[in-house]
Amino acid sequence: DTAVSQTPKYLVTQMGNDKSIKCEQNLGHDTMYWYKQDSKKFLKIMFSYNNKELIINETVPNRFSPKSPDKAHLNLHINSLELGDSAVYFCASSQVARAEAFFGQGTRLTVV
Amino acid sequence: GDSVTQMEGPVTLSEEAFLTINCTYTATGYPSLFWYVQYPGEGLQLLLKATKADDKGSNKGFEATYRKETTSFHLEKGSVQVSDSAVYFCALSSTDSWGKLQFGAGTQVVVTP
Numbered sequence: 001d002t003a004v005s006q007t008p009k010y011l012v013t014q015m016g017n018d019k020s021i022k023c024e025q026n027l028g029h030d031t032m033y034w035y036k037q038d039s040k041k042f043l044k045i046m047f048s049y050n051n052k053e054l055i056i057n058e059t060v061p062n063r064f065s066p067k068s069p070d071k072a073h074l075n076l077h078i079n080s081l082e083l084g085d086s087a088v089y090f091c092a093s094s095q096v097a098r099a100e101a102f103f104g105q106g107t108r109l110t111v112v
Numbered sequence: 113g114d115s116v117t118q119m120e121g122p123v124t125l126s127e128e129a130f131l132t133i134n135c136t137y138t139a140t141g142y143p144s145l146f147w148y149v150q151y152p153g154e155g156l157q158l159l160l161k162a163t164k165a166d167d168k169g170s171n172k173g174f175e176a177t178y179r180k181e182t183t184s185f186h187l188e189k190g191s192v193q194v195s196d197s198a199v200y201f202c203a204l205s206s207t208d209s210w211g212k213l214q215f216g217a218g219t220q221v222v223v224t225p
Contacts, residue, residue: 041199045213096211099144
């Protein structure tokens with residue numbers, strides 16, 4: 001069983017479109033995250049939810065909106081996609097702060 | 113703010129060579145420290161961790177010791193294999209950060225037969 005799964009794995013879309021990435025974890029963790037990995041492999045946190053509540057919101061454009069319908073799911077919706085949004089987006093989860101995070105396989109988003 | 117600095121790559125080694133990847137950090141308090149590995153085309157996997165000073169994390173022949181006096185968490189492996197070729201990330205999580213991971217820039221390791 002996959003612990004943290006995200007879909008789709010690849011996403012190619014045109015500028016200006018709106019797209020969503022879904023993430024689910026079956027580990028029973030109470031905290032979920034979105035990270036962005038740029039073309040140089042640098043990883044930076046975008047958002048974090050704990051028990052469906054937003055607790056971390058790094059400096060991310062308003063076009064990015066996370067939603068957590070329950071503590072096992074954290075989706076990422078992106079409006080008006082721009083070329084600079086092209087990256088790999090990783091979902092992750094952890095049980096408690098300071099514990100290790102488990103990552104999904106990533107979604108490679110390409111905006112053309 | 114918190115930060116992690118790790119040696120730049122790529123690091124190219126022959127099989128069975130000794131690997132060291134340096135990692136130093138800046139953080140308030142006592143962060144937890146991690147090494148993650150990313151194989152080509154895959155997500156991140158936790159390689160090892162340490163949660164307090166002098167702890168040694170180990171897994172798959174890799175080791176790293178939490179050194180508070182030098183604020184370091186260097187990764188070592190005594191004899192690398194071709195299958196160890198990957199990007200390695202050092203990361204920390206501070207006590208008040210809700211599990212947010214601050215990553216280093218990553219070090220690509222290439223092991224040749």
